[in-house]
Amino acid sequence: MEFKHRTLMQIADMICGNAKEGKPTPFRYRSSSYITEFFQDCDTDYRHDGSTRNYWVAETLKKILAEPQPDASTPPHTFSRVIRTLMDQGDAGDEGPDRPVALAALNAALTREGYKAFYAPDKQCYLRHLSTNTIAGAAPSPHRPFSAAELQRRNKLTAYLDQASEDELITEVLLPLFRQLGFHRITAAGHKDKALEYGKDVWMKFTLPTQHVLYFGLQAKKDKLDASGVTKTGHANIAEIHAQVTMMLGHEIFDPEIGKRVLVDHAFIVSGGEITKAARNWLGNRLDATKRSQVMFMDRDDILNLFTVTNLPLPPGALPDMHSKDDDDLPF
Numbered sequence: 001m002e003f004k005h006r007t008l009m010q011i012a013d014m015i016c017g018n019a020k021e022g023k024p025t026p027f028r029y030r031s032s033s034y035i036t037e038f039f040q041d042c043d044t045d046y047r048h049d050g051s052t053r054n055y056w057v058a059e060t061l062k063k064i065l066a067e068p069q070p071d072a073s074t075p076p077h078t079f080s081r082v083i084r085t086l087m088d089q090g091d092a093g094d095e096g097p098d099r100p101v102a103l104a105a106l107n108a109a110l111t112r113e114g115y116k117a118f119y120a121p122d123k124q125c126y127l128r129h130l131s132t133n134t135i136a137g138a139a140p141s142p143h144r145p146f147s148a149a150e151l152q153r154r155n156k157l158t159a160y161l162d163q164a165s166e167d168e169l170i171t172e173v174l175l176p177l178f179r180q181l182g183f184h185r186i187t188a189a190g191h192k193d194k195a196l197e198y199g200k201d202v203w204m205k206f207t208l209p210t211q212h213v214l215y216f217g218l219q220a221k222k223d224k225l226d227a228s229g230v231t232k233t234g235h236a237n238i239a240e241i242h243a244q245v246t247m248m249l250g251h252e253i254f255d256p257e258i259g260k261r262v263l264v265d266h267a268f269i270v271s272g273g274e275i276t277k278a279a280r281n282w283l284g285n286r287l288d289a290t291k292r293s294q295v296m297f298m299d300r301d302d303i304l305n306l307f308t309v310t311n312l313p314l315p316p317g318a319l320p321d322m323h324s325k326d327d328d329d330l331p332f
Contacts, residue, residue, distance in 0.1 A: 001065045001075055003113050005058070010109040012057035014102075015086055026102035028091045042081045071182060072207050073129040074136045075115075080127060083117060087125035097123070120311065134182045135310070142305035154308045160315060161272050161300060166222040169272045170201055172315035173303065174220060178204060180310045183216065185257065203253050203264065215255075217248040217264040224273035225299075227282040238279040241269055242286055245295060266294050275299040 013020070015038060017029030030038055032048045035057065039046040046060050067076035087106065089097045098119060106117050115127045115136070127136040161169065175186055186204040202218035221236045245267045252261040269275070269283075275297050287295060 001069055001079075003061070003065055007109045007112055008058040008061050009054060011061060011086075011106070012054040014106065014109075015057050015082075016053045018054055026093070026095050026099065026105065027086070028093075038085060039082075041085050042078065044078060069209060071134075071209050072211065073132045073134055073182070075127065080136050083127060084125050087117065087119075089119075089123055132182065132184055133179055135180070142302070142309050150308050153314065154304050156314055157304055157307055158300075161303075164222070164272070164315075166220065166272070168315070169222050170220050173307065174202065174218065174270060176312055176315075177303070177307055177310065178202075178218075180312055181306070182206065185255070205255070214265045215253065215262055216266050216268060217245075217253075218268040218270055219244050219248060220270040220272070222272040225269070225271045225275045225279045227276065227278040236271075238275075238282050242283055245269065249294060266296060268296050268298060270298045270303070271300065272303070273300055 014025075014027045015030065016035065017025055017027045019025040030053075032050060032053065035048045035053060036046070039060065044064070046063075048056055061079070061082070064076060064078045064082065067078055069076055083106070087099060087102065089099065092099050092102075095101055103117060103119070103125075110117055110127070111130070114130050116130055117125055117127055120126055128134070129136060157173075161173070164172070170188055175188060178186055183204040183206050186202060188202050201220045204216050204218070206214045206216060208214065219241060221241065223236050225236050225238050225241060227238050248267050249264055252263055254261050280297060283295070
């Protein structure tokens with residue numbers, strides 16, 4: 001990844017704490033030894049060599065940006081740590097913990113490169129890619145312990161899913177979630193014309209770091225998926241899903257960005273309820289070795305955990321008593 005020289009010099013001046021034209025700077029002044037300490041705090045081994053501070057820092061940032069990227073729209077993890085260290089709320093001084101002046105100065109430089117810095121509820125500074133709306137520097141694990149506030153939001157979403165329709169599950173929950181996770185060109189088929197779905201509710205793209213593109217189809221069901229011979233009310237049978245997934249993997253979709261028809265590479269089976277172990281085993285036995293690697297499962301717990309750790313706002317269609325001011329104020 002390459003940033004313009006002007007951008008690198010502006011961020012370097014912020015790290016050094018250089019004031020421009022006699023104006024006060026919201027950033028902490030750092031001499032040579034403190035610049036070395038700064039990069040040590042970023043978990044790097046860079047040591048200032050005594051040369052002009054801002055030029056040395058700019059060259060160091062250039063080296064950091066040349067490190068491997070998680071994906072095409074995400075800067076290297078080291079650069080994210082540099083931004084987080086630079087915007088440490090402990091260095092706010094008299095400006096206040098949200099550091100509005102420092103944040104505005106940083107964003108004036110980053111916007112040129114297609115990014116925006118913001119403070120998350122954990123009081124850490126992250127980068128958002130403006131085109132894809134993905135978050136850099138955040139590596140949320142859906143399996144980590146949740147805070148009390150996160151558990152409260154998770155419970156609110158659980159209550160919403162209990163009363164949401166299948167279309168609401170797709171448009172209000174799944175589409176924002178997959179956009180946040182880095183998928184793009186997300187297209188929902190809808191349920192008004194079933195004949196046009198060809199076994200998929202959503203199709204989307206994911207770009208690998210090599211710039212190769214994978215196509216995903218998504219089949220969503222609001223209710224529990226089971227494998228029983230007689231399907232109960234409120235449940236869906238995995239045999240029906242199997243037929244729809246087979247149709248999905250065999251049907252071409254038209255990608256207007258490249259002007260070609262392409263096949264779906266992988267299929268998500270998503271349930272707003274539980275996917276029983278029996279249903280998973282039944283489907284696994286029906287798929288050959290090739291197709292088995294193409295089909296992935298997500299049930300309600302997966303949706304809730306991912307939605308929580310990515311810090312997405314609650315759906316606008318949530319019940320009135322589930323709505324809170326904190327959800328409106330989330331920077332995501």
